Amino acid sequence: MRSIQMVDLKSQYEAIKTEVDQAIQGVIDTTSFINGPKVKEFSDALASYTGAKYVVTCGNGTDALQIAMMGLGFQPGQEVIVPAFTYVATAEVIALLGLVPVFIDVIDSTFELDITQLESKITSKTAGIVPVHLYGQCSNMEAILAVAKKHNIKVIEDTAQAIGANYSFSDGTVKQAGTMGDVGTTSFFPSKNLGCYGDGGAMFTNDGKLAEKLRMIANHGQQKKYHHHIVGVNSRLDTLQAAILNVKLQHLDRYSASRNEVAARYDSAFTDHPHIRIPKRAVNSTHAFHQYTIQVEGVSRDELKSYLAEKGVPSMVYYPLPLHQQEAYLNLGYQKGDFPVAEALCEMVLSLPIHTEMKVEDQEYIIESINSFFK
Ligand SMILES: *Cc1c(COP(=O)(O)O)cnc(C)c1O
Numbered sequence: 001m002r003s004i005q006m007v008d009l010k011s012q013y014e015a016i017k018t019e020v021d022q023a024i025q026g027v028i029d030t031t032s033f034i035n036g037p038k039v040k041e042f043s044d045a046l047a048s049y050t051g052a053k054y055v056v057t058c059g060n061g062t063d064a065l066q067i068a069m070m071g072l073g074f075q076p077g078q079e080v081i082v083p084a085f086t087y088v089a090t091a092e093v094i095a096l097l098g099l100v101p102v103f104i105d106v107i108d109s110t111f112e113l114d115i116t117q118l119e120s121k122i123t124s125k126t127a128g129i130v131p132v133h134l135y136g137q138c139s140n141m142e143a144i145l146a147v148a149k150k151h152n153i154k155v156i157e158d159t160a161q162a163i164g165a166n167y168s169f170s171d172g173t174v175k176q177a178g179t180m181g182d183v184g185t186t187s188f189f190p191s192k193n194l195g196c197y198g199d200g201g202a203m204f205t206n207d208g209k210l211a212e213k214l215r216m217i218a219n220h221g222q223q224k225k226y227h228h229h230i231v232g233v234n235s236r237l238d239t240l241q242a243a244i245l246n247v248k249l250q251h252l253d254r255y256s257a258s259r260n261e262v263a264a265r266y267d268s269a270f271t272d273h274p275h276i277r278i279p280k281r282a283v284n285s286t287h288a289f290h291q292y293t294i295q296v297e298g299v300s301r302d303e304l305k306s307y308l309a310e311k312g313v314p315s316m317v318y319y320p321l322p323l324h325q326q327e328a329y330l331n332l333g334y335q336k337g338d339f340p341v342a343e344a345l346c347e348m349v350l351s352l353p354i355h356t357e358m359k360v361e362d363q364e365y366i367i368e369s370i371n372s373f374f375k
Pocket of ligand 1: 186
């Protein structure tokens with residue numbers, strides 16, 4: 001029996017087992033579990049990989065978003081614009097900090113926030129915008145940065161799904177996801193493109209002063225031990241996780257290339273399919289393919305999903321409910337119908353297995369299984 005998974009972390013580990021095991025043993029041998037030298041080594045390596053001037057590591061991608069907002073000085077009552085169609089973390093920290101999430105609809109082809117609606121969401125209380133580089137490709141950063149500059153608001157890029165994606169500006173400059181806004185945030189959750197073996201996260205910035213502040217906030221607001229300048233949090237990347245990430249970062253380009261190969265095979269299988277809309281590539285971004293997400297049209301997405309499950313093919317719905325319809329956010333007063341694209345996507349999207357160790361035969365089986373549903 002085939003065992004197809006959404007993400008095959010076991011096979012990925014087996015292929016780099018010697019390197020990873022040595023890295024883990026190395027940390028245990030030194031017992032410097034907190035803020036050991038591997039943390040700095042990894043931050044430096046990630047800065048040089050992404051081109052960000054500063055990388056500040058922290059406990060997870062949600063903390064990264066929270067610390068970014070604290071570091072940028074967002075004040076309770078201020079508003080932060082965030083897509084209605086994203087993972088909850090993006091909006092959760094806004095609410096936790098006493099800020100007001102202001103949702104914006106997305107574009108159905110590329111899943112990014114709809115830039116044409118952006119200016120209408122800006123008020124005198126707007127502190128920032130959080131574009132989410134959903135599924136692995138960059139939002140329209142050139143347009144977002146221009147609007148942010150015009151209105152003097154901050155941009156935090158949620159890069160949890162898009163590490164390594166490149167964005168091209170019209171003047172020919174190319175920058176990596178997470179390095180274009182005031183702060184970029186990312187997650188090293190195990191299934192993310194650069195995943196560790198537990199929780200982890202990081203922030204990117206090109207502003208040295210801000211980097212210092214972010215580092216301080218992540219460490220109880222202290223610069224010197226037991227001297228607390230501002231209210232902070234405790235959010236650290238474990239040395240063990242940093243050591244694992246150091247190994248995996250060296251494979252990230254190869255991993256992205258395999259994800260793109262899987263995506264290309266799905267593309268060619270479903271390009272002209274009457275019921276399947278393949279994910280459109282944004283013109284200015286490369287795709288890191290954290291997810292390969294199709295839209296199922298004219299038939300029930302959920303029936304296709306159950307049919308595939310019976311055939312041993314997993315698939316996932318990222319995400320089944322837009323943020324404005326989540327119970328925790330109903331108090332914001334949004335109604336069904338407020339974000340029609342986000343609402344429609346929640347009914348239509350289906351993410352197919354994609355990972356770095358996908359076997360061609362397994363992918364052929366997935367494609368055949370999908371095709372057989374429509375026969
Ligand atoms: C995974 C993810 C996060 C949160 O990361 P954690 O490390 O799980 O806290 C935030 N935003 C997006 C878009 C994500 O996919």
